[in-house]
Amino acid sequence: MFEDQTKKSFIKKLLDHKIKFWLTVAAVLIILIAGGVSLYVKSALEPVDKNNEKAVNVYIPKGSTVSTIAAKLKKQELIKNEKVFITYVKFKHASGFQAGNFQLSQSMSPAELIDKLTSASHVPAFKIVVPEGRQLTEIAGMIADQTNYSEKDIMNKLDDKSFINKLKKKYPNLIKDDVLDKNIKHPLEGYLYPATYPFYDPETKLEAIIEAMIKQTDKTAGKYRTQMKDKKMSVHKTLTMASLIEEEATEKADRHKISSVFYNRLDKKMPLQTDPTVLYALGKHKNRVVYKDLGVKSPYNTYNHTGLPPGPIANAGESSWEAALNPDKTDYVYFLAKKNGEVVFTKTLKEHNKAKSKYITNQSE
Incomplete structure (x- = not known):
């Protein structure tokens, strides 16, 4: 009886030692793993290259999710890890990501990237500066200089009757049948307003570029509609007279x-x-x-x-x-x-x- 008790006590002590040993091993492993994860996360939240400040243009379309933004940043080698970036965004409760074209760099940390992408710091992918007194062929050249469209393609679009008819429907107070007169050299001559036009999508369609200029002319015409009516001048005649004055002044x-x-x-x-x-x-x-x-x-x-x-x-x-x-x-x-x-x-x-x-x-x- 005494010998059985001694034997049981010995076995219990042996088991206690083994449990303590494995608990110690487990604790060490947990500490090592946690430390490793911590170092991994810390590394992932550092800049890709803190010494590389070269600007990288990144376009964020409207409606982009954090996941699509993270994927785009990873593809352009601006972050180290997509999942860590997404988790960090959630952890920081970051929101309000802006659409547009941004100039970012590998020297920025995820925190800095988030600050940039959630502020109104986006820049145009390109801009077209149209001075006063320019003819349609010159403006076509300006558009070609800033895009992948050729001057020939641009002029073809500007003179395309189906495109003109679309604009007539969309801007009925501005573009009328006058522009399609058989004596007209180019229907939209004089209708592309002189201004600076920023475009945030690097793949902006040609029609959208042209329409931005038409829209500005329509807006300007709206300011003078009463005067044109009083003087019995159509928009077309007003634009024609204004163009003569512009070219002579x-x-x-x-x-x-x-x-x-x-x-x-x-x-x-x-x-x-x-x-x-x-x-x-x-x-x-x-x-x-x-x-x-x-x-x-x-x-x-x-x-x-x-x-x-x-x-x-x-x-x-x-x-x-x-x-x-x-x-x-x-x-x-x-x-x-x-x-x-x-x-x-x-x-x-x-x-x-x-x-x-x-x-x-x-x-x-």
């Missing part, structure tokens, strides 16, 4: 006076005789129109035809829109620009020829 020119000259000549049934229309008819950019150019056969040639040309010859800024609808009241029917950009206005042909002789022919002041 210098920095020192008074657009309202130039406008008055054009209206005075129209009232007197005189041809407008504005050189930019001749150049537009020729399809050339020249510093000076010579006598033989004036004979070009074209409905745009305002030396051979009275009235306004069939349509705009370029785009126009708002100052030219405003001048087209609010000409000064003058008796001027001639003007010419001096070498320094100042414009001389005259009332008679005799006065005009005298000014021409003084400022143009002799090139003296």
Whole structure:
């Protein structure tokens, strides 16, 4: 009996030692694993390369989930681990991820990436700057410079009748049948508003690029709709007159006076005789129109035809829109620009020829 008790006590002690041993082993393993996981997570939350600040363009589409954002960041080698990034976002209760194009770098930690992606720090994937007084062919070149579309493809789209008809339905107060007149060189000439256009999707469709410019013209036209109605001017005629003023005006020119000259000549049934229309008819950019150019056969040639040309010859800024609808009241029917950009206005042909002789022919002041 005594021997049985001693035996049981020995076995119990032996089992206690084994349990303690394995508990110790398990504890050590847990500590090692936890430490390993901790180091792994810590490493995953560090920048991919803290010394690489080279900007990487990342486009985040609207409606992107944290998972799709993480996948995109991993693909562009901006984070080390997708799952850790997603878990970290949840842990930080981060929200409000923005859509757009962002400039990120491998030197940013996940925390910094999240701050960037949840703030309004996105930048355009590209932008198109359209100055005033530019023709459609020039604007096509500007679009081509910033996109993968060729100038030929852009012009084909701008002149595409089915595309024009779509725009007519969408912008009925702006684009009317005037643009499809048989004498019109390019239907949308003058309808692409001069401004800076940022685009955040690097794969923005050509139609969307063009429409952004049309939309801005429609918005501007809305501001002058009452004035156009009072003056019995259609949008098309307003754009046409504004384009002539834009092309003739210098920095020192008074657009309202130039406008008055054009209206005075129209009232007197005189041809407008504005050189930019001749150049537009020729399809050339020249510093000076010579006598033989004036004979070009074209409905745009305002030396051979009275009235306004069939349509705009370029785009126009708002100052030219405003001048087209609010000409000064003058008796001027001639003007010419001096070498320094100042414009001389005259009332008679005799006065005009005298000014021409003084400022143009002799090139003296």
